[in-house]
Amino acid sequence: VTGSSQGTVVQLGCSLFVDAGVQLSPDFAERATRWANSSLLQTNLTDTNTTHIQEWITTDLADGDVRGMTLESTGSSLSQVTLVSTLYFRSMWQKKFSLMDSQMLPFTTPEGLTLKVPTMHHTAEVNYGQFQTAALEAFSVVELPYLGEKLSMFLVLPSHKRTPLSQIESHLSAKTITLWANSLKRTKMDIFLPRFGIQSFFDLKTALSALGIRDAFDPITANFKGISEQDSLYISEAIHKAEIEVTEDGTKASGATAMVLLKRSRTPIFKADRPFTFFLRQANTGSVLFIG
Incomplete structure (x- = not known):
């Protein structure tokens, strides 16, 4: 699924890799090829040296612009089905x-x-606001729009150097993000932002198990009869990797607490010279594409 507008590219890619020895249910195979414009590819997953998945990531996603994006896996010769989902974003400020x-x-x-x-x-007129948590921890939020203003990067910075970023991050939710975005005011200000790049790797098996999704990872209790009549299928791993790069030109990326809006006391300077949180948000839907 690709969306391009005025130099902005948002691309979602999905592919299901199935070992050649697995007999899929015809109904599932038909549904899988229709789901989110995904592709269903048969390959030799039991060969730990196979490069088909990595080749798909680097050639099918963003016309090969993610050459450095590699997806490490602890796959073994027992691997039978692998689902790969990728999200790519590139835009100019x-x-x-x-x-x-x-x-x-x-x-x-x-x-x-x-x-x-x-x-x-740079000095620019941007959307900006100062807030505080219920514990009176003050922080600032600034919005830096991308070309076309359909997507923006929001930066969240504690107002005091003594305030740990974790105290602000603990209040992050879809509700608070929407509140911040709707409460910002146009302000001319000086913005200082480090040029940065981040790579993150997450073991989703731990996160999903914590949410109660456990049977799917258990070789004994897993039931994937809707995919194949073989009774040995289970999820051995679930992984997610994200990369983001922020430069002068723009960004390239490959994820009930009361909030009170404070009055500004002077012309503000947003200087990210200590840990801060950022997220990429779509204006019309409020969807957060990346966060870090």
């Missing part, structure tokens, strides 16, 4: 940061270590 204004500035890590990092800067 509505107002680019000037490369000439970037400089090496201090950034304080969560451990208290101060490093000099490449930091982007």
Whole structure:
């Protein structure tokens, strides 16, 4: 599923890889090929050296623009079915940061270590707000729109250096994100943002098991008769990997607490010189595509 608008590309890819020895239910095979424009591919999954999945990621997604995106797996010679879902995002800022204004500035890590990092800067009129949690921990939110203004990056920064980012992150929810987005006001301000890139790898098996999805991972209790009559199918692993890169030009990426809007006391400077949270949000649906 691809969406492109004024230099913005959002692409979702889905593929189901099935070992050649697995006999699929005809009904499931038909449904799988229709689901989210996905593809159903048979390959030799029992060969741990097979590169078909990685080849699909690097050639089918974003016209091969994710050359560095690799999906590590602990797959074994017992693998029979692998579902791969990928989301790709690339866009330019509505107002680019000037490369000439970037400089090496201090950034304080969560451990208290101060490093000099490449930091982007520009002065722009953006949506901005100051909030506080029920525990009176103050923080700022700024919205940096991408070209076309259908998607934006939101940056969340504790107002005081003594406030751990975790105290703000604990309040993150779809409801609070919508509240923040609807409460921001147009403000002309100086923005300092580190140039950064992040790679994250998640074991979804642990997360899904915590949500109560356990039988699917159990070789004894798993029941996938709707996929195949073979009684040995179960999910051995569920993994997710995300990558994001933020530069002067834009972004490339491959995831009941009271909030009170505070009055501004002066012309604000948003300086992300310490840990902050970001998320990419679609304006018309409120969907969060990436968060970190």
